[in-house]
Amino acid sequence: MKQPLVIKVGGALLESLDGQAKLFDTIAQLVEQKIHVVLVHGGGCLVEDWLSQANLKSEKLDGLRVTPSSQIELVAGALAGAANKKLVASAKSNGLNCVGLSLSDGDMVTTDYLDPRLGQVGVCKVNERGLLISLLAAGYTPVISSIADDGQGQLLNVNADQAAQVIAQLLNGKLILLSDVPGVLDGDKNLIDKLTPQYAQQLGEQGVIVGGMKVKVDTAFATASDLGDSIVIASWKEPQNLLALVNGGSCGTLIEAP
Numbered sequence: 001m002k003q004p005l006v007i008k009v010g011g012a013l014l015e016s017l018d019g020q021a022k023l024f025d026t027i028a029q030l031v032e033q034k035i036h037v038v039l040v041h042g043g044g045c046l047v048e049d050w051l052s053q054a055n056l057k058s059e060k061l062d063g064l065r066v067t068p069s070s071q072i073e074l075v076a077g078a079l080a081g082a083a084n085k086k087l088v089a090s091a092k093s094n095g096l097n098c099v100g101l102s103l104s105d106g107d108m109v110t111t112d113y114l115d116p117r118l119g120q121v122g123v124c125k126v127n128e129r130g131l132l133i134s135l136l137a138a139g140y141t142p143v144i145s146s147i148a149d150d151g152q153g154q155l156l157n158v159n160a161d162q163a164a165q166v167i168a169q170l171l172n173g174k175l176i177l178l179s180d181v182p183g184v185l186d187g188d189k190n191l192i193d194k195l196t197p198q199y200a201q202q203l204g205e206q207g208v209i210v211g212g213m214k215v216k217v218d219t220a221f222a223t224a225s226d227l228g229d230s231i232v233i234a235s236w237k238e239p240q241n242l243l244a245l246v247n248g249g250s251c252g253t254l255i256e257a258p
Contacts, residue, residue, distance in 0.1 A: 004036040004136065005242070006173040008164035011043040012180045013236050014083055017090070023178075024094035026239035027141065031096070035246060036136040039091075039098075039143045040167055042160030043083035050078045063215040064118060067157040072120040076155045080147040088143050099140045103148035103158060106131025109166055111148040111156050122148050122156030124166040132171060161219040168223055175223050176251075177216055178236040183253030184209065184217060194254045197221055220255040231255040 007027070013019055027037050044065070051058045054074060059066040067075055080102045088100040103109050103124060108131065111122035135142050146163040148156045161177060168175035184192045184200075187208045192199075200217050203209040209217055220231040234241060234252025241251040 002035055004038055004171050004173040005030065005176060005246075006038045006040060006164055006168040006171065007176045007178060007242075008040045008160055009042075009087075009236055010160070010179045011041070011045040011047070011083065013041070013178075014043060014046055014086060019236055020087070020090040021094055023236050023239040024091045024096055026242050027091075028095045029243060030246065031139075031141065033246070037141050038132065038136070038167055038171065038173065039087070039141065040146065040160060040164040041079075041083060041087055041143065042146055043079045046083050047075055047078045050074055060211075061115075061117060063211045064114075064121060064159055065157060066118050067121050068119045069154075072155050072157060075120075075157050076147045079157070080145040084143060084145040091141065091143065096141050097139060098143050099135055100143050100145075101131075102145045103163055103166075104155075108132065108170060109148060111150055111158065113150065113156070120154065120156050122150065122158045124148055124158055124163065126166055126170045129170045132167075159215060159219075161216050165219050165223040165226075169226055172227065174229065174232075175220070175227075176232045176234060176242070176245075177220060178234055178239075179216070180235060180237060182235045182238065183233050184213065192253050193250065194256060196256070197258060217255070221258070224255050224257040228257050230257060 084100045088098045091098045107128040109124040110127045111124045114121045114123040146158045146160040148158050182191050224231045232252050245251040
């Protein structure tokens with residue numbers, strides 16, 4: 001099997017039907033080239049909407065969503081329910097044969113609590129890849145939400161970038177983190193073609209790489225180190241660049257393995 005692409009998309013994609021159509025059309029072209037694709041998604045915008053409608057407080061700590069036990073069912077419903085099925089339905093309408101999953105399915109991962117201050121938030125480790133290998137071999141494109149469990153019946157919310165990292169490790173896949181920006185930008189809002197750990201640290205100290213992007217960049221470097229392979233941070237608004245990437249071209253910001 002060729003190296004699969006593990007593509008992570010952010011919740012903002014859920015608000016763009018045109019963006020979904022273009023991305024899924026591109027993924028369909030990749031699948032036609034016998035390149036296996038696994039999609040991992042978040043859904044922060046949808047979670048924010050649901051929390052607001054329920055008059056519940058939304059809080060983040062170091063770029064990660066605080067998820068009290070009183071909110072986990074709502075968060076899980078938004079991510080593993082509405083967001084996942086919306087993406088599966090959209091992918092299906094654009095010619096992909098998808099299966100909607102969560103991190104809990106098929107014993108793909110084991111999950112521990114990340115930090116007591118974050119509540120029902122987990123950190124995952126690779127476990128069993130049999131389900132994903134079977135689905136890919138059968139021609140399916142898995143669409144995985146970032147909801148896991150603690151092995152004791154409790155649901156856990158996992159940062160979607162970190163969830164994608166674990167799936168990439170599980171499959172020895174090429175990790176591509178897609179958001180609504182073209183990649184990592186410098187202080188002048190220019191795209192950085194290649195990002196080193198030293199430059200990333202410098203931009204962090206300058207307040208350029210912060211919050212969610214800092215989590216994304218940290219995840220990318222960790223995964224690049226673990227896999228011994230480069231990671232890509234790019235935009236779902238320019239999915240055609242994925243075709244260029246698999247053919248040796250450039251796409252977004254390349255995070256090289258240390």
